[in-house]
Amino acid sequence: MAKTTATATTAPVDLEGGGSRDQIAASGSSSFIPDDTPSKAATPRRILEFEDRQPARRSFATKTWRKTEEKLPAPVTRWSRKALAWIKGPEPPVSHRIKPVFEPVQVYPARLVGRVPKPVRFCLFAAAFILWIVLFGVIISDFSLPTNLAGYGIIKNGRGGCGVISLIGERSSYGSENRNGISSVGFDSNFPLSFEFNTTASIVSASEKCRDPRWDLLILSTIFTALFGVFTSSPATFFAPIFVITFFQIAMASDPPSYSNYPSLASTTLGRFLPAAFVAALFYQFSVRRTLQNCKAHIEKTILWVGGCWVGALGNYTFEQIPIQRLTSHDINQQPGAVTALVIIVLILFAVVLYQAWCFRTEGRLPGMLGLYAILGTGLLICLGIPKLSLRIHHYILALLLLPGTSMQTRVSLLCSGLLVGLFINGIARWGFDPVLQTAAALRGDAELGSGIPSIIAAVSGSNITFTWDNILRGYEGVSVIVNDVERYRDVHAGSDGNFTWTRQASESPEYFRFGFINYLPFGSVSYSDFTRAGIWWPNGTWSDPAPGRTLY
Template sequence: MSTPVKPVHDLPLEQPPLERDNSYISAQDSSDKSLFAPTAVAPLEFTDNPEHKPRPWWARRAQQYGDRFPRVRRVVRYIRGPQQPVYMSAPVSFLERIPPRIPVESFLRRWTQPLTNPFIVSLFAAGYIIGLAFLTRQSWFLTPADALIGCTATYWPDEGTCGLGGSACMPSSNTPFDFRCAAQCATVILSDARPVGTEEVAFVPFVVGGGDRQEGSSGTYRGDSFLCQAAIHAGLISESRGGCATANLIGEFTDFVGSVSNGIESTGFPSVFPLSLRLTKSNAYRYCADMLREAIIFNVLASVLLFLVLRPRPLVLFWSLVCLGYWHISLFADPRSIPPDLEGAFGDFLPLLFVSYAIWRVSFRYCLPFFSEIPIERAIWFLPAYWVGLSWKITFERLPVDRLLGSDIKERTGALATVIVLSIVIFACVVNQLRVMRKTGWLVWYVWRYAIAGLVVLVLAMLPGLVFRLHHYITALLLLPLTAFPTRLSLLYQGLCLGMFMDGIAKFKFDSILQSPDVVSITRPILIPQANEDVDPTRCTSWEQLTCLPHKFDNLRFFYTWVNQTLFWDGFPDTDEGWNGFSLVIDDVQQYVGDALNFSLAALEPTITHFFRIAFQKDGATGDSTKAATLFSNGTWVDAAPGPA
């Protein structure tokens, strides 16, 4: 009786990537080049051995259908690929394969071999940590913490937070405020619309006024402008280096002039606002420049040295990239707060390491070690993509679909075209990886697992009351298993995805894939330290109005009578939603809260234009308001446009 012929390496018929043999991980240090050879597999020959188990019913049924439809069988066999998984060989250097075959890779390996000693790598790591500490200290901790403000810092978050007449946001004194801004504040935009008179300002920097610039000082800005963006608009600080400035409060001001300056377009407002400010250059602090540029140079050089000169083992190299990327984002590129939140960064670092180990297991260990013999190509394919992913704030956040929300795609200019282009690029990359999977026999193994994941995502997206948010760190986690093949494009994809993952966790922590609508806004105004702190945090603020109360505008109308200078509006709609009050906003400042149906305008200045918005209230919580109606100085009344503000 003949015995079955076993495969050469005795591999199982179905071996998932998580259980692959790890013996080739240390191929960098092995002289046995046969480790990189594709696995030779002899066909299995089954006999009439009584111990041989019969095929399952579904296999027999598939055989029957295959006999009836031979063309379908051929298509299925083509898609399935080889029954035995085929392991790809290590890539050969382009420079040494294409004439004139310059041996640059072997030359680099030979001359830098003494520097790959683990002791030297350890000294480099210690020196890097010390240098990073000094760079962080000079960047953030030589300036008083109360002078460091974020890109969205403002005296006046919005009318709902500031109370009647803005009393909760009026500073207690007019003392000048010296502040320091970080770099790249001009790229921060309003993710949700904010009304300024009759305009709806969205997806742009929020600066109101500043066009009346005078010699020796900036123009006059409305008190709710973002301070750092106003300072950039005034030319007092740099977008690339940040800087210091002084805010001088001047109280009530009328007619804020809009203009375009230093890449920022400010919005005009032809009415009165109770808080305004002018900006001047500050000499109060010595260290005003943001160290982001120096940090990028420092970390890029460190990553290049790791890839080309020190060349540690692949696993050590992977952990070095994880740590370098995470702390670069947390301390310099895009920290969660200003100054950086070290407590939060260290709190998320340990969970990040556990997830990174899973990334190594399912993806990196099947690709990165194969490029150990060609360090130059490994650096060329991996590092640029890695730094593009780490620089998410500079690269992808400037695209008009940075939040991947349907509302953004509809409202933002160029969003649909961007989605189409990105979809084509991603589709081409996925098709290429599917081709590699089919060629190596892993396509079916991946397809049914990702099909299950797709069904889970579909169910989550249909849950009511929540917004499905595919964060870029989740996108990276979903794509990384598809790159577990030793190809150059897989190495490029791994660099991009690892950078995206590091940026997402360092900036937003492990944010949920399902979020309430009030959390989706990413540009919430931050009250600066000089403002009054008696603000009720439980109020239904402008960025939370998506879920505060139902929106009803059909039955809420208001009109003006010139005879007695009184504004009237309709009563509550005939519903069971429990409305019990109104909130009246005049010139973007809340001026009345109550259940009356009229409001006297006798105290308003009759020679300027005024804007009016009104909203329902329920137990003090304010819903969305109407759009603004306008009362011109000549007595002309223009009704509000339909829909919410």
């Protein structure tokens, strides 16, 4: 049986407006509590908080519905009424609240802060946030870590570092090596520019003093988000700093977009943060606030919500082993193991959805939630039917679709809400607001075009080899020739004789040739078709035609 507590106790800290808080009925379990309807005089604030009001009951027995039932067989009418009654849930509805484990321990940090005056609490909150900004700005730098430095043993993979490379010009025969757990790919021909790592004792000794600061920044941000999680009880003062800290940590350190220097990265980050903050304010108001409102399990909230947020935000590390890059049928069919991974994910989501649906039913909110997702599903189906555009479910779209389903206070909702907010942050901070509907070219990215490729005839004459072609694919104007991964020739717009002659540069090594079509665009730009696989001109003068298939430029 549930029991209601009405005695006044020391309230946990609330940094929002208003110092008093409503007492939440505690049950013997962590699941749900029946809502006793108190008088308005006893609880004057409850009428202002829509999340604490009992869901409005709508009767399905309307005049139109009764007329419809008269036309249906009696068993259908009887079972439909039972189904609708079950969907509406119990009467009265039941509100879910988490009963903290060792509640005195979990609420102690917030109550400790709550003993100080409200202006002091505000100053402490602002000082903590400003301290994170200062430390983050001091630590961050524009250092990036080349993987090959770790392969050569100059730096340690766990902490990063720095090294020195030297330009040595043209070189032939790059051997394959396996050092420190990293394998390099060999290349048995020549290349016009090469670099080598300086491994002298003085350089290696100096490089040991360098380290990659991204882990320091992650530790710093994790500590501050945990502190905000434990010491705040207001949903707003909990959510706002954690969202800001996590966003800038991902966008500027853990998984930044491509950038040339840190000022450009800061500009990109700020440009994405403002609209992201606006969207975050909306889903906080309608979803996250319900999950966090009056939650006294501050340590559990920090572990589940903040921990889940970091797992989602660091998706480039936490989800790296899942062989699913994009939720498109083309990508899923091409990636090994993607179908199995997708099935497992769908089963987990199905179990979570069933549990959440049961909880919404007991709160009397299942009909409204089913209506919301019916509208969202209809919108997605309409998007699927738009010709020449493909539906792309990005990270942030997935989060926005699923967050309404976490708008209740259970431990599963805490974990899922934090995870989805983290996915939203990762998607926007790394990729921005990509459109939901994209063309096939945009979805393809840097994958193969599936276009035609040139048909080449080779003729060897001593140290020269001549390639000829007849037809140019429609939509293109010429042929591009790549020798040892360097573009050496572009066909002209008109008047070309349709051939290319190459003189051997090094007689002791093979040379690799690939061919593709080229199209000239306005303002000096060009576009390429797919390229052939490599044809090989061996040192003994023989020619091996390219194998069937395509490669990228």
